Amino acid sequence: MSAVVIVYVPCEVVRVHVRVGFGDTVSPMEDLVLRAVHAGLNEVGALEQRLGLGRRIIDDLIYDLWRHGHLTVDHRAATVAVSDQVAACVVADDMGRLGGAEAVQQPCDLMIDKLTRRVLPARGRQRPPHPRLCVPADDRRVGLEDLPQHSVLHALNEALRRTEPEEPDRTRTRIQGRSRLVQSYRIPPPGLRETMGRRWIEMKVHPHWDEEGQRLTVTVVDDLVPAELREAASERLTQLFAASPRSAVYAELRQGAQGALLEPPSAETALARLAARVERAPDIPAGRRHAWHEEMADDARQLDGLLRDRVEREMRVTTVPASDHHAVVDRLIATAHTQLVIVGPWIRYRALTGHLDALSAAVRRGVRIVLVWGADADSAYDEAMDEQTRNALEDLARQAPAGALERVVIPRTTSRTHAKLVVCDHHTALVTSRNVLSAAGDRPEVGVLLEAAAPSGPIVVSDLLGWVRSVVPSYPQSREVQVRASKDAGQESAATGPPGPADGDPARRTQASRTEPTEAQAPPALSIQPPGEHRDAEASVRVWTQGWLEHVERSRAFLEDRALPSIRLVTDDAHRSLLRHALGKATHRLVIASDGLSAEVVDQGMLGALRACLERGVHITLCYAALEHSTGTRRERYEEARTALALLRGEHPESLRILESTNHAKVLLWDDNAVVGSFNYLSFEGRYGRHRLSSELSVRLTGRAAADTVAAALGAPTPQPALGAAPPRHTSVVGSGSAYAGAQDLLSAYTPGAPPTPARLRDVLTASGDPWAVLNALGEEAPPELVRPVAAGCLSDHATATGSTASDTERWQRWLIADCWRDARYVEAAVLRHALPAPQHRPRVPLTLLAAARHTPFLTDALTELALDNPDEDERNTALAAAATAILLRGDLEALDVVNLLGAELREVWAELAEQTTTYWERAYQPIPLAQVRRALGGSERERTLDAAWQTLQRLLHHAKALTFENTTSTRTHRHLFDNVEGEFAQLTGIAGERTADGLRAWRETAEAVHDPVRLVESTGAKVSPQHPPMHGAHLKRYLNRLDPVIAQTQAVLALYGEEEGTQAALPPGAEPFGRWLASRWEALGEATAHMTGPERSLTRTFLDDIEELARWGSR
Template identity: 30%
Template sequence: MSETTLVALPCRVITLRVELGSEEGASTLEELVLAAVAGGRTTVDSLGDLFSLPRRLMLDVVHALWSRGFLAVDFTSHTLEGTPAAEAVLGDGDGAQTVATSVDARKFLFDPVTETILPYRDGSVRAPLGALEMPVARGVSAEDLPQTELLRAVRRAVAEDRRDRGVRRRVLNVSFTNPVLSPPEAVRWSTVEVVVKRDPGSGQIAAVPVEAPPGWGRRGAQLFQAHITHLLHTRPESAFVKKLLNRQVPEVVRPDTLKELIRDLEQLAEGLDEAPELPDLPGRHHALEIRTNQLREQISEARRSRCGAQRVAPGAGVGYVVGDLIDRAEHQLVLAAPTIAYEALNPLLPGIEEALKRGVTLVLLWGDHPSAKLEPRSETALFDLKARYAGKVLLEKRSSSSAASLLICDNRAAYVGSRGFLSAETGAGVLVEPSEDTDTPPLCVADLLSWVRRVYPYWDTAQSIAIAPDDFGRTGRGVPAEPARWWRWGPPELPEGWDEDPVGFQVGWAAAWGRVLRELVDAVNDVHRGADPVVRAVWDGAYAEVVGRLVASAGERLAVTDDRAEHEACDETLAVRLRRLREAGGVVHLQHPSLSGGRRTATAYDALLKALKTDGTLRVGKARARAVLSDHEMVAGSHHPVGHGATRPGQGAVAQVGLHIVGTSFTADFARELGIPEWFGAAGDSGGPGPEYHPTAGVFAAIPLDDDPWTALAQRERAGRGAEELRRYAAALLMGQGGGESQGDAEGPGDAEGPGDAEGPGGTEEQGTDPHHADPLHSGSHPADPHRSDSERWSRWLLEDAWRRGAFMEAYLLTPLLGGGPGALSVELAAVALPLEHGPFGEQLFFSTLALEAAPPEQRTVALAGAVAEMLLHGGDTGRLACRHLTEGAPAAGLPTAWLELARAARACFE
């Protein structure tokens, strides 16, 4: 195991006003909801309309009441109804339950790096001995968290706290107390144990938690790693970074992406299509469940992050978008530009002033380094606005040290570019807005507003920058809805006793996982090829991580474009990555100005430039945007992929911001803006949705989805199970007993919407009239039966097995029941062999012999043997008459001489 490192994170002590109620009782709002349901409001939407609350909040209330037994849900009509427990709450008598609430001021810890709230007792006054103390981060404050997230985080922290303290109270509401009770200098330390890894291929440094602390979640882990990356880039000389680098171990850093999770599932799914009995099936099942849940969580997050996005051309395109966003602003307008040229600002001043007259708040960020200065004419014009519209213009004489080119209109739309939109060379950019079919503000815009608060020069003033939906007058409108369950198939269950019949269980289990995994692949493909792309705001360390990952993970095509190039970035490491992709058959596009400074270009990079020039994919000159395009996704913004880093020599860190966009169509469209007309070849040039996104090599498609008893029977045969077991299951299926019923036959149509609609190892299954278990006595009348061939095969197997064992009575009884197909053994043949096992058979033997007189010699030989047995073993005239018929005339032709002699000798004894 790799050596671990303890990292201490400084957390701010905050005091919150927490409203607590009985764990079993109902809150005031919950009582009102119960009363409304009793009064006829039986749907979530009608309850939301009644209380004027967002649907997401109302779903939380209904779910809480349902989970504690106050409400019942009719999944057929999707309506709610009260339970006896609800009647006890709403009763007027002495026995009615009361709502016991109390309000306490409680201390918590807020970690600005991971944006999590922790129990106060989890922190310590001093960092543990030997732990690496992370510098105090200037991240978001607890006040920046949305109310629903704050309430959820506090509930989680209280639940974690009460496990040890035994306090059985439930958090009903949370609010902030007087700021005096939460001084910013009050700090306690929390810890996380990590492994510091350095990826041998990419050189990426990652601090991977051994076990994520409670409350972090996936987003917390991402924010933690992004902050580590930011410190590595901006404070390489700090004691924390130096100590961290001293603990590094060479190990591959696994990116937390959809593609990687699909690859994990692909490895876990190997063998599901062929192995009759998998080793360690419970372990495989548990691993599949974990990865499936992680993938579903990421897909759900991606679906929530979708929004409308358009590429914006340089010059006139950027000018139109900027003017339009200024005119549309209703509450707040954010302008961030590294430089503000008066020639570009002056045409916008009338529109900005009109917005201020409408009551819009203007937030201005400028300067890409601490010592930057505003152009005198621009400074005069902007500070004149601040003086005339006091309190409506947030503008400082201090630089924001940001390279961002950003314009945000309220919380609904934003333009993100590479070069300043208030300069002579605007470059290309991206406009994000709500999707056409929704009024929901994009989540990435809210994240961009949060970033603006982070980089504003003065923290106190930054707190007045609007972020929450309520700040924009959109309470109850445009609030993100609770994500619906998008998947159809639930993972199979692993019940106790599954190993009593491992082969039969595994058939349904593997088929159920096959459906789940194929659905996940389709969902991942939809994320990339949906009508709207997935758009996420990235900045600083997270931005640098995305750039590095896209370059390293490109599979078929990659484009790196910049308007600046420096030797530090155009090094051998980058050259090796691009060369490997090119040698593997990928297409590499590269555009940046010539390297200057009189320094010698790295040999490997120089060779790469020559190779790309030969391919025709190298362009020398300033690119329209600083971007990295990798297969079906891209990132664009202020960060230079091959330019300077996150710091300027002697001037400290420079804040960077951009958009990470996942979408096949948008990536191809933006490539055209960069001068790459055929990003996906002919598909990209057609303007269509582009090629399919195939994250797997076809392992999932090979998993059989048949979980019927016939497939289980075939798997038993492949597993080498004994003939007695095969005989039992085959007979049960063919006779319509046992095996068919054990799979949960359905008598009518059904669906797969709920996780418990069908029982068995397959979990959620689509029900319907089952052709697998049709009446075998009449199976011959169903030529469309997809398993007719299975039925015929196992019918022959059973009969041949009976003949091999000399079970002639069994063969005689089975033959008419199983039906005769082409080449099947006849009832008459089974009849004439019966005396070899049982007798006397009587006249049926003679009639069956007559029916076989034109049969092949082999079958007439069997009839002769049966006649001899009937005559010698059981007596009577039937055997003698049958013998005479078979040994004289045409029926005796072709019969073995030995059998004829035996039959004649036997006849001589009775005649």
């Protein structure tokens, strides 16, 4: 059999009456009626007549709108009117703000998973296919009224979604329509509920057989079960199977049990799994990124559920020693408003009388008091309680106010429990080792006071009350235990919660509570979009990966920064499982406290596990009560275990500490986990599969501070983790998930040459809440066409927004300057550079002014300013290039002064350029006429251009001649023009073949086609076919479409001949020697420019490009 087994869990089907609304806004018909009433049609008859609707429809609409508060009805005048809100929406023409009023009542079937207490839409099998794999969970009595309202609403909405109509084709696409949403639901009273039967759902589990403990452990591994429920479900299944070892499902799972025990998922393991996936994300090839994204999103949703569950289970924790128990219990009783639950194995008059006054006052206030008692099997109330105790409890019940029934709830038979618990209302609980209503001495005890950290009350208290309800033997009395607080009662009791004893002794309260008001109560939200699937989506993949890395770091910081401990219930044989887990997993400390000691528990297996802990460096403290007056077998087992532990201590005197006293505390503590409650780990075997034993209850606290306070209460040392252990890591995370989502949104909308519109940019930046974070998420590697408007928007519109920093502002100003510089937008670069308060940042301000002044009259001023501003070597070379172009092409004398000013500091080829420029000017005293240089360069180019023009003319003539007609006149006309020697286009064909400009010029002067082609066609048609009408209509239009390009091309050819330079003026003296020198040193100038390292290189290249034609002319 496979390691994973599918079992079948029973679900109770419940019918609920639901009110379902349609749409998020008013329907078109509701909109019409509201506008009509607002316009003055305020009588039903007038609406019926004007709108053309039946009276029944009008009545239903008015009723729904009135019920929803959109209409008011004047019964005396028989008129209706719109509410103020509706009137405002009509005036503003914004009816979308109004919720829809249409609603229907309908039944809906839900089912309750009896294992995890989930609420689901009714589905699954009516009969399990394999009856031997059915989970025996029928003993759990649970109704919808016991479950959170939000869970029921979620299940109802999911049931509605599944009934939405779908396309009948293979795709099963949902048909779009008005959305349906549950507005409210009603559960029938118990006597009127219909029996809807049962369904069975599949659940994947992994069974493990512990050979040493001879115990079957089951772990839920089904992905359909929320991660935060799997641990509780695993514990429950393990307990169910231990209680029924002869069942068929136990035999099946025992047969399939193999491999190592699988741990239920924790937030830490889920985070590690997600981090491992994110680490591989950059290497995922195109085509698989969306699938990988969905897998990471599934892991993130699981992590989110686990983190939220952890937050819901956080409480303020205070350790309570024996001396404080009486005062704490009295405070809990005195501050109770609705309900007080006390659980203990025994009730003794001596201990009860110490709390009777407080209990009586609570009963008179109307508080319901539930006393759960009985550790032995088959004990009746009259037999277990002495007469004094019974009389005191009956007197207590009689003090309830008149008409208040069952204010004191006491089961009439034993509850078979060894738990010790006090719960005040729904916000505070005391879980302890002390027997609250029977202990009278001062033996060492340890309890924990759990107080709600949030006003709404924690899920932990509800779990405790649910456990109390499950152990009350009488079903009617168990329903008296209110598992969840009503809204009003919950707010009242939470507002006046009892102060713990640690208010006067901060050492016993978890130190983390000092920072609890600043804790984030919600995990980081996931808002990451998948990247593009194309191969060149590097920027999109980078933003996607960074977004996931940021989410992982935020989740890790959220988890590590949790200041309050997380609380979970531990019941029955789960204590023994946790003991084995602690023995195997402890890394630096282990503390076990128990009332008594027995060789049945401290056997060779446990001694071996303790020895293994000690050998790997774990510090162990064992606290137990010395057995002073017992005799017989119990005494023998105590001495045997005591001797074995003494021998073990002799082997490890530094690491094993044994505290033998009158201890009554029950604690299991390892590393950062502490379990406090009623289970005796060193004296009680707790094999629930063999016998019907008394129930046990503890709470598991997860958190370093809470574990330290419990250890201190026991007198155990607090060793620190080994030096090799990694300290808590807090990564500083900048930005938010919405920033990366906004960046990905912009990248998805971007296509080269078509960046997102300004409106889209504005919407994305506004929606993110932090535009600077979006910009930083895009980064400098994103397409500049996209980054440019985002950076400009942040600098111009959000310079003082939250999230902006001076470093970010300067960074993106510099980026924009560099971007403009790369694109030769020098004026924009100069404006931005003036706004940057960094004088030495390159390009410096004088250089940007020089670049902006290129090809303007202000170039000389900019040159002079740069030359006088102590330029460095690269700036001097750039200034020389600019000055040389100004002298050579414009004859600027002031630029010559700049060359003379810089000449002494120039090197190599730059010095040669300065010298040659000066020499040319001293010979010519005029600029080089660039037009003449271009004409000299253009000879060969002009020939190629003319050749191409003649070829185009020949191609157009051939295209026109190839035209055919179905009409005889049109055909004859066409042949005469193109085939007859007298035809104008036949003559043009000959000229194009000879390529004579004079012939083409003469043709254009005499050809009728140039002046009036329509008349040419008509006259030719009359000549060749005098008895028929000339070419006309569509034939003529199609013909002219072929002739017109031919005629236009003749003009284009002649225009090229018109550009002949004729007699050229002579170039200035010295131009040719300078051109030859420039051509010989052009490569050296390019190499010298390439050696520049800053923005001066591109600007120098730009200035040299202005005289490139001189270099080409000189190389002829």
